[in-house]
Amino acid sequence: MYFRFYSRAWLVSAWFVVVFCTLAAASAHAADHYVLGMSAAFSGPSRGLGVELYRGSIACFTHINQNGGINGKPVVIITNDDGYQPNPAIMNTIEFMKKEETSCLFNYVGTPTVTRILPLLRGYNRHRKLLFFPFTGAEPQRQAPYNEYVFNLRASxxxxxxxxxxxxxxxxxxxxxxxxxxxxxxxxxxxxxxxxxxxxxxxxxxxxxxxxxxxxxxxxxxxxxxxxxxxxxxxxxxxxxxxxxxxxxxxxxxxxxxxxxxxxxxxxxxxxxxxxxxxxxxxxxxxxxxxxxxVVPSYEDLSLPAVREYRALMDSFKPAPPPEADPLYQPLKYSFTSFEGFLNAKVMTRILEKFDESPSLGLAGAAESLKDIDLGIDVTVSFGPDRHQGLNRVYxxxxxxxxxxxxxxxxxxxxxx
Amino acid sequence: MAKIRGMSIFKKMGLLAFALFGAISILTSILTAYILYDRMTKEYISKGSAIAKSIAGASQEILLNRDAATVQAMIDQYLEIEGVAYVFVMDADRFVVSHTFVPQMPPRLTMLHEFKQEQRIDELEIESYGRIIDICEPILAGVAGYVHVGMDKELIEEYFWSVVLKMQVLMIAIFWVCVGTLYVVTRRISRPLAQLTEYAEKLAAHDFSATIEIRTKDEVDMLGRTMESMAKELSTLFTDMESEVSKATGDLREHMVYLSAIIDNLADGLVVVSPSGSVTVINPAMREFFDLGDKDYRGFAATDVFPTEVSELTTAIRICDSDTRSAEIPLSRGRTGKAVGSSICIEEPARQCLGGVVLIRDITREKELDQLKTDFIATVSHELRTPMTSVLGFAKIIRKKLEQAVFPTLIEKSDVEKAVIQVQENMEIIVSEAERLTELINDVLDIARMEAGEIQWRDQVVFMPDVIRQSLDSTRGIWSVKGVEVVADVESGLPPVRGDRGRLVQVLINLISNSIKFTNESPIICRARRDGHFVLVSVSDHGVGIDHDDLESIFDKFRQVGDTLTDKPAGTGLGLPICRQIVEYHGGLIWAESEPGKGSTFFFSIPAARIRTADTSVFEEDYKCVLSESDSTMLVREATDPDAAPLILVVGDDPTLGLFLKDVFTGQGLRVAVAGNGEEAMEMASALLPNLIAMDLMMPGMDGHTIIKCLYKNSVTNQIPILVLSALTDTVSSGGDIALTRPVDDVRLIEVVRALLLEKDIRGSCLILGNSDRPVYKGLSVLCPESITFCPIDDIWKHIEKGFRGIVFIPVELGEQLDISLLSRLPDVSVVILPVLTGREKSI
Structure with missing residues (x-):
């Protein structure tokens, strides 16, 4: 079971590398890009969460990439399916951490998966990578000792x-x-x-x-x-x-x-x-x-600029599910999940931009330096060394x-x- | 192939092996599984302990921080370990902060106790989980809480059974491989044995041509060869035996044909019946005797095929419990056969009854000859007897007349004295020879009638002592003359016999007479004894005796022992044959025993009669009457002279009365006989047939009333008128014809006597058939001096039955209606046919 996920993850990443290489060759910035590792449920009963979260983020990143990316560097999400099970999530995480090009972990889905990979974030074979905006409200990543390795956007x-x-x-x-x-x-x-x-x-x-x-x-x-x-x-x-x-x-x-x-x-x-x-x-x-x-406003609230932007991008790109996704899954037009994914991507873009400006800060420093960012929703987002959760509002x-x-x-x- | 009852050895061995193997495999697998079970239980406990310790160690800090989700994440991973049923963690307040139960935690588990210092292990059973080993580990000595790990014991049992099952499968596989191998091996051994069995069965079925193909070069091979050579020997023996048997069968068949031909050609009829009564053999002569045709009667019941007489004979002999039987049997077409039947019985090897065989000879011709002879003798005797009676009667009258009238007148004349003596002697010879001749004729007639079955036998109760007494009385005349004494020796309490008393007396008289004839020494002993169901009577003497060879033949007709030429012929030679006829008729036996020179004994036995005591009174009366009777054939009846004066029998025990009556009647020219008692009177009345009986009622022994009754019962004497003389006035019921009260005067007595004589004496009378209006033929009064009676033609036999003796006149026109020859054959009856209105009579 675990072995199956592991091998599939390899295949999927290989496929992405090929696609990306062709794209990169065309843009003349071959190795210069931001790679986000996403392990989530793309199959099984909770597949809708992973797929929609991914689709919302992709809608945002596609828009960013189409406009030159982050200072010319496109943002790429490489996906690995964990089926909402802890062990595949661990294997996927180890794989991401081994890869040098992976900038950080992004958009993980699920408490049982995330709580189990937390120890890896503290350091695995001298690899250290941050986890951004996991799709869970659980406490462990919001508390010591793991809170310094994880940035949350959503309320707990x-x-x-x-x-x-x-x-x-x-x-x-x-x-x-x-x-x-x-x-x-x-x-x-x-x-x-x-x-x-x-x-x-x-x-x-x-x-x-x-x-x-x-x-x-x-x-x-x-x-x-x-x-x-x-x-x-x-x-x-x-x-x-x-x-x-x-x-x-x-x-x-x-x-x-x-x-x-x-x-x-x-x-x-x-x-x-x-x-x-x-x-x-x-x-x-x-x-x-x-x-x-x-934990996000309703995507039906068209008074919010972010909602309008989200809808426009979702309508124009109609993001495809990741290749690992269950082919029978019917993507939703809009959803709270994809809207959260969209907002996650939007915050991540700001962080990457900051990081790209001053890489010495590191990703954590870049994130912690963001203050009162207006995402187009009715509240602003701020991070700090003691504040690794961006939003607190519940709808x-x-x-x-x-x-x-x-x-x-x-x-x-x-x-x- | 002969069927093996029950299981073959191979099957039994297979079954035994299977059972043993099964037992071993089950025991082995159970032991193995049990060890496994035990080991696994321990393993599970140690595994559970390790998990509990690990959780307890790792969760100290978290629990203190009260982060349930982290604890949950930790315990979730342990749940994936095999055998772990559940994990739950409690905080120090025993509040369950995380657990792995779905849909909820069983309430029972919250009740478990924990030790603060050490591990605790419980075994419990929880619904939806089954049996569980719960391991509880305190976290930080219970300060941080407790961790419970549940190990699934059901899983251990599943393993246990799975191991047992797998081992069983393996064992069965091994077993069948072994069975297969053994089967192949045993087949190799058993095939030659099966061949041998098959060969032996062929031999048993007499198939000696079969061969056997076993070339295994071992013991079985050798056995096969031995059997082959044995088969050859047997074959030779069988061939020899078969030829012997066919030869013997041929001989037997020839013999059977020979015997069968003999039986078929027998002149006598032969039939064999089985013990069950069915016919098994029947020859052509037999078929011819009964007109049975050609039908095969074998298997038919003899009673269905043959008439009753033969059937009875076959029934008697077929069960082998009787001696040879013989009988005369009527055959078809009026023939007569003599049948002899005997049982077929074999003694070897064991006594067995095979039925009976009956031989029948056609004796029609012999019977005819015998009948002719009997008829001849009877006719001759009868024809001889009538004249002989006259000869003897007249000889006696002549002798009497000579002695009464002639010789007294010649007594003075010496010149004729010698002639007178000679005449006297000659008359004696004539009378005695005539008497002997009469006796001979009577005997011959007797035996002839017996053989012809013409004798009327009486069936009475007879007391043998009476027979002996009467016989002694009757023979007293002979033995007292010879000076020999005859003694009766009678056992007391002898049972009576049934039979004809007169005939039995005749037998005994014959025997006594014989003894007297051949002995001069006293005494002759006449004994009567009881011998089983028989009364045995014997007559012993000390006479000359009889040769042993003659003991049987003396009972044959006309056989007298000794030389009849030299010895004086002292009898007819018919006495003993008559005796034998009589005794055998009564169902008895007669035989003689003798020692020549010392004497001889004659025996005869008569079956004892069974009499009920209630019959005694009737029997007494019968007996008395019987006593008074005498058969006319036994005694020579004095010829009745029609011219002689009427005879009057005087009966009375008073001699004076007798003398008086004799005087009175003699004076009237009547003849008189005197009887002293009842018995004598009965005898004399029968013998002399008097014209009248004058009787005194009061007599000792048999009284007058009884005598009168008996006389009336007797057909010979019932016509005789009886005059009763009684001293009593009341004599009306005496039963006689007339009664006179004593004293009687001469004149009255004579009147009465004459009246009775005239009225009743019809012996010299004439009977004319027809009505009295017929004119009396001239001269009939001369023939019939006393009376002429007219009677209707139908009444003639009544008169004959009543004792009519005399001349019967029959008008010629009535002759057709009457059996004249029968009438004329009657003794003392003469028949005269009267011509029709010619005025002349014709006598025949």
Whole structure:
């Protein structure tokens, strides 16, 4: 299993080298480029996250590269599929770190994968490389000893969960249950929920786990039964979109109609797509009473310049999924994930530009020197030696007209208890 | 190939090997698997301990920092290790900070206890996981928390069974390889054996031409050769034996043909029956005797084929429990056969009954001859007897007249004295010879009638002592004259016999007479004994005795021992044959034993009768009547002279009364006989046929009433009128014809007697058939001085039955309606045919 991923990674990187060489030869800057190593889930139940994150970043980098790149140096992402499993992620990371041309690690997806590669960042065979903007809100990379090797853009799960718990408290839903993935990601969500509730003097009323890699077609009735048994006012779901969608489907089928909140990691559009398909087949609207927290603004908020730019680039480039991606996967037009990827790429461009100006700073120094950068969203991004997280804001969305849109106050009121 | 019952040796060995191999392989694999199981359990525990220690060591800092996600990331990787069922970590407050359970942590696991200082190992069973070894390691002596690692024990058991299964598969594979090898090897050994078996079976089926192809050059090869040579020997022996058998069969067949020809050509009929009664052999003569045709009767039941007489004979002999039997049997077309049947019995090797054989000879011709002879003798005797009776009667009358009337007148004349004496002697000779001749004729007639089966036998209860007494009385005249004493020796309590008393008396008289004839020494002993179911009577004397060779032949007709020429002929020679006829008729035997010069003993035995005591009274009366009867054929009846004066029998024990009556009746020109008692009266009445019986009712022994009853029962005496003289006034019920009360006066007595005589004496009378209106023929009164009776033609036989004796006149026109020859054959009846209205009579 691990061996398979490993060999595929080799093949994929070889392919990219060939493509890039031909491109480089044409631009006359043969070896002078920025290479970002991305190990993410391009296959398996969470493939949508990796693919969409990649597509958003590529949309941005393609635009940058088409305009001369970073001071003439194009930015290239080399991808390796880890299938959302820790060991392939480790192997992929080792591979990236061995390669001299890889500038840094970028756009990793998933808590269990990221938390496991953290020790490698501290130094592997004198190779040291930074990880930028992993697609996870877990705590380990935000805390010592690993926080100095990792730069996060998105808010943490703790922040997300504290936000959602706070909202539930406001509307009087105090019996909260947790449905989570039995791994570090799920555990960090669970931990966040627990901490948030503990600050209010409450505890989780019920919890159920599922095994990582569970598909949408698998049954979640057992978990629903456990959660339902605790008579919750609301459920907080920390998992991948396939498993969460399955849980929502079975919960609604079994009569559990309380609001279910998902965190940003879930990949809202992928989840909604599955629920809509299932809803059509079963004659049931599974999109009701859903709360999805996001760490980026809604891509539907066209008042934001970044949203407009994102949409324009996505429309014009229609980025293809990485070659490792599952050929059956249908790319989404827009998504929170690809928008996050887009924002990640945008921040990364600024960092690379800074680095290109003064390479002596190193990548870490370049990143830490960025202050109050306006990305075109309603908040600015700043980094510093003690501040390796760019954004702290949490956005609440819900489904309306078949799309995830920003939550309105009256929606909260309708759930008030 | 002969079937082997049960399993062959190879199969048994195979089965045994399989069982042993199975046992060994199971035991081995179980042992191996158990060792593995034990080892693995220990390994799992140590593995679990190592993991727990490792987690505990690595997570100290993290736990203190309370970062659950990092702990989770760490324990997740241990979950991938084989055999680890779960891992969970608790903080110091025993709050589970991370675990690997899906969908939730089993509540039971939160109850587990931990040691702060050391590792703890528990074995428990959790639903959805099965049996688990839980290893608990404290982190920082419990200050940081505890780590629990669950090792899956089910996996160990899975390994265990998988090992057992794999070993079994291997063992079975090895086993079948061994079986295959052994099969090939044993087939090589068993093939020649199978060939040998096949060859032996061919020999058993007498196929000596078969050969055997075993060239293995070992013991089996040698056995095969030996069997081949044995087969050759056997073949030779068989050929010799077969020729011997066919020769013997030929001889036997020839012999059978010979025997069969003899049987077929027998003049006598022959039939053989099996013990079950079916016919097995029947010859042509037999078929001809019964007109059986050519049908094959073998297997038919003899009772279905033959008439009853033959069937009975075959039934009697076929089961071998009786002696030879013989019988006269009517054959077809009126013929008569003499059948002799005997059982077919073999004694060797064991007594066995094979049925019976019956031979039948056609004796029709012999029977005819015998019948002719019997008829001849009967006719001759009858024709002789009638004149002889006259001769004897007249001789006696002449002798009486001479002695009464003639000789007294010549007694004075000496010149004729010598002639008178001579005449007297000659008359004696004439009378005695006539008597002897009469006796001979009677005997001959008797035996002829017996042989012809014309005798009427009585069936009575007879007491042998009475027979002996009567016989002694009857013979007293002879033996008292000769001066020999006859003694009766009768066992008490003898059972009676059934038979004809008169005939039995005749037998005994004959035997006693014989003894008297041949002995001069007293005594002659007449014994009666019981001998089983028989009454045995013997007569012993001390006479001349009989030669041993003659003991059988003396019972033949006309055989007298001794030289009849030199010895005076003292009998007819028919006595013993008659005796034998009588005894054998009664179902008894007669034989003689003798020592010549010392004497001889004659025996006869009669079967004892079974009598119920209730019959005794009836029997008593019968007995008395029987006693009073005498058969006319036994005693010579004095010829009745029609001219002689009527005879009156006086019966009474009072001599004065007897003398008085005799005087009265003699004075009236009547003849008188006197009987002293009842028995005597009965005998004399039968013998003399008196015209009248005058009787005193009061008598000892048989009283008057009984005598009268018996007389009336007897057909010979029932016509005789009876005059009863009684001292009693009440004599109405006496039963006689007339009764007079004593004392009687002469005149009255004579009147009554004359009246009775005139009324009842019809012996000299005439009977004219037809109505009384017929004119009486002239001269009939001369022929019939006493009375003429007219009677209808149908009543003639009634008169004959009533005892009519005399002349019957039959008008010629009625002659056709009557069997005149039968009538004329009757004794003492004369038949005269009267011509029709000619006025002249014609006598025949």
């Amino acid at each position: 799960y703790r922040q997300e969960l504290a936000g959602i718990v706070k909202q539930f408290m406001i509307i009087g839903r105090k019996r909260l249950a947790v449905f989570y993935q039995a791994d570090a990601y799920g555990r960090s969500g669970w931990d966040g929920t627990r901490r948030a509730l503990a600050s209010c003097g409450l505890d989780i009323v019920g919890e159920a786990t599922y095994r990582r890699g569970t598909r949408f077609v698998d049954s979640m009735q057992e978990q629903v039964q456990i959660i339902k048994g605790s008579r919750p006012d609301g459920v907080i779901s920390i998992g991948s979109y396939a498993a969460c969608a399955a849980f929502i489907r079975d919960a609604r089928d079994m009569g559990l109609e309380v609001p279910i909140a998902n965190v940003s990691f879930v990949g809202s559009e992928n989840m909604l797509s599955l629920l809509q398909h299932a809803g059509k087949a079963n004659g049931h609207d599974y999109s009701k009473n859903l709360i999805n927290t996001q 609440f969305t819900t489904v309306r007209d078949g799309k995830f849109v920003p939550m309105l106050e009256e929606q909260w009121d309708s759930w008030r208890k």
